[in-house]
Amino acid sequence: MNNLTDIPFLFMGGxxxxxxxxxPGIHPNTIIPISFVFLPIIPTNSFTSFLIGMVITHYFxxxxxxxxxxxxxxxxxxxxxxxxxxxKNGEGYEGxxxxxxxxxxxxxxxLCFLFLILLLNFxxxxxxxxxxxxxxxxxxxxxxxxxxxxxxKIWSIIIMVLSGILGFVVLYNGPPIENILTPLFTGMFAIPxxxxxLKTSKLTHQIxxxxxxxxxxxxxxxxxxxGGFFRIFLPAIGGAQINFFLSKIIKENDIKNFLVSxxxxxxxxxxxxxxxxxxxxxxxxxxxxxxxxxxxxxxxDIAIYMLIIAGFGFFALCFVAKYFLRYMNKVDYGKIxxxxxxxxxxxxxxxGYFSNYLIYYLIVYMVSVFLGILCVKTKVNMSYMMCxxxxxxxxxxxxx
Numbered sequence: 001m002n003n004l005t006d007i008p009f010l011f012m013g014g015x016x017x018x019x020x021x022x023x024p025g026i027h028p029n030t031i032i033p034i035s036f037v038f039l040p041i042i043p044t045n046s047f048t049s050f051l052i053g054m055v056i057t058h059y060f061x062x063x064x065x066x067x068x069x070x071x072x073x074x075x076x077x078x079x080x081x082x083x084x085x086x087x088k089n090g091e092g093y094e095g096x097x098x099x100x101x102x103x104x105x106x107x108x109x110x111l112c113f114l115f116l117i118l119l120l121n122f123x124x125x126x127x128x129x130x131x132x133x134x135x136x137x138x139x140x141x142x143x144x145x146x147x148x149x150x151x152x153k154i155w156s157i158i159i160m161v162l163s164g165i166l167g168f169v170v171l172y173n174g175p176p177i178e179n180i181l182t183p184l185f186t187g188m189f190a191i192p193x194x195x196x197x198l199k200t201s202k203l204t205h206q207i208x209x210x211x212x213x214x215x216x217x218x219x220x221x222x223x224x225x226x227g228g229f230f231r232i233f234l235p236a237i238g239g240a241q242i243n244f245f246l247s248k249i250i251k252e253n254d255i256k257n258f259l260v261s262x263x264x265x266x267x268x269x270x271x272x273x274x275x276x277x278x279x280x281x282x283x284x285x286x287x288x289x290x291x292x293x294x295x296x297x298x299x300x301d302i303a304i305y306m307l308i309i310a311g312f313g314f315f316a317l318c319f320v321a322k323y324f325l326r327y328m329n330k331v332d333y334g335k336i337x338x339x340x341x342x343x344x345x346x347x348x349x350x351x352g353y354f355s356n357y358l359i360y361y362l363i364v365y366m367v368s369v370f371l372g373i374l375c376v377k378t379k380v381n382m383s384y385m386m387c388x389x390x391x392x393x394x395x396x397x398x399x400x
Contacts, residue, residue, distance in 0.1 A: 006049040009042055010305055013053025014312045018320060020054065021061025031058070048291055052274070052302065053309045056107075059266055060313035063099040064321050067092045068203070068328050081382050082255045084193060090204045093325055094211045095259055100317040101213065102263025105221035106228065107310040109264075110271040111303050113229055117279065118300075124279055136397040139390060146384070155378040162371055163188075163384070164391030170364055171392050177355045180364065183348050187368025188385045190344055192376045197337035206325050210318075211256070220257040224264025228272050271306055278302075 020031050035054060042050055067083040086095035117124070143160070150156040170180055277291060278300065328336070345365075352361025375382050 006046045006305070007308075009046040010049040010053040010309055011312065013050035013055075014057040014309055014316070016050075017054040017057025017059075017313070018061050018316055021058040022064060022320075022324075048302070049305055051291065052305055053312075055270060056267065056306065056309045057313040057316060059270060060100050060103055060317045061320060063096045063263070063317065064324050067096050068324065082258055086255060086259075087206070088204055090207050092206050093208045093321055095255070096321045097318060098211050098217070098256055098259040099263035099266075100314045101211070101217070102221050102224060102260035102265075103267035104263075104310050104314040105218070105260075106225050106264030106266075106268035107271055107306060109222060109225040110228060110268040110275075111307060113225065113272075114275055114279075114300075114303060132397075136394045139394045139397075143387070143390065143394075150381070150384075152378065152380055155380045156384055159371070159375050159378070159380045159384050160387040160391070162374075163387040166367060166371065167388035167390075167392040168395065171389075172395070174364075175357050175360060177357055177361065179351050179355065180361075182351055183361055183365035184368050184388060186344050186348060187365045188372040188375070188388070189382060191341060191369045192372035192382075194337045194341045194344070195373070196376065198334050198341075200333045200337075203328050203333045206329060208322055208325060216257055217260045220261040221264040224261040224266075225268045227261075227265045228268030228270075267310070274302070274306075 016035070031054070032051065035051065038050065039047060063083065067087050083092070083095045083099070086092055116122075147153060147156055147160070166184070170184065174180065274291070348361065348365050349358070352358040352365075355361055371385065372382070375385055
């Protein structure tokens with residue numbers, strides 16, 4: 001990655017990321033294996049640029065279906081409710097831009113972190129060894145604090161426990177299915193909101209205005225970057241779990257700062273996941289694992305490419321969201337939600353079929369849908385369903 005010939009492939013990946021990001025409920029880990037069809041026409045080392053361009057742009061654009069449709073992937077699931085609420089108030093565009101703004105700043109600060117780590121010759125493996133024994137107790141403490149400050153404690157505990165049991169059964173006792181998080185998160189977060197949207201014929205008139213940026217947004221972006229940093233040395237904890245706990249630290253009723261922090265942590269998490277290949281030799285995301293499996297030689301030029309595509313992704317988000325919003329204002333919102341409900345279910349069916357565990361895949365999907373509907377009807381914060389990953393993570397560390 002040391003010449004300008006990689007730049008076209010970077011933007012080629014970015015363009016692909018625009019289209020994949022608009023697909024509701026699709027995680028980059030689902031599309032990365034499909035992207036291998038481009039390997040015959042893209043040099044192996046340049047394929048890194050393509051992957052980075054696609055994945056980072058995907059994360060930027062994916063806030064659009066999260067806001068206007070309510071169909072997130074696992075990384076953006078925590079932010080879907082605040083985004084959806086802003087959309088109902090006519091402020092969906094502003095919410096999307098705040099997420100993108102947080103993501104752009106998060107990438108910048110992540111690269112600053114990288115420079116600082118290299119400058120100080122920081123021992124990340126030593127830090128992980130020191131922190132590792134306390135991980136399950138920290139997570140349990142955060143769960144307890146979350147319940148204490150919940151306004152609906154009984155149902156919150158029920159939802160958290162049911163989610164944790166579902167996660168434990170699926171992730172630790174189920175068959176080895178690569179994309180099993182797709183039916184889990186589509187069922188829990190996307191389908192219940194799409195069902196609720198069936199009652200709405202028209203989207204609330206949306207105001208297209210660029211949000212004002214202030215110092216509190218910068219602080220939230222930095223907090224998100226710090227959260228993303230922990231992804232480097234916590235192998236069983238992904239951006240989804242970190243997002244959940246950060247959402248309890250930066251209060252969700254401060255919607256604008258919350259969305260900035262979520263954008264920051266999602267993008268910085270991906271950046272640090274890839275940089276972990278350089279820093280400790282181990283990838284922490286589907287993108288990084290793909291690079292490692294292809295035996296691609298990486299160097300720190302990758303940081304420059306990340307910065308370039310971050311600017312492209314944020315610009316694309318501002319542009320595409322505006323036109324997407326104008327289109328959504330002209331169509332029957334309920335019908336769109338119905339078609340997307342069919343689309344999401346069809347995606348689950350196809351992925352289940354190719355996993356060779358179709359029946360199991362559909363059962364996980366239906367149970368997740370039931371849990372999501374229960375959460376909506378009992379008016380429990382949907383982010384509590386993230387215990388589907390958090391509680392199994394606690395068990396993972398306690399058993400090591």
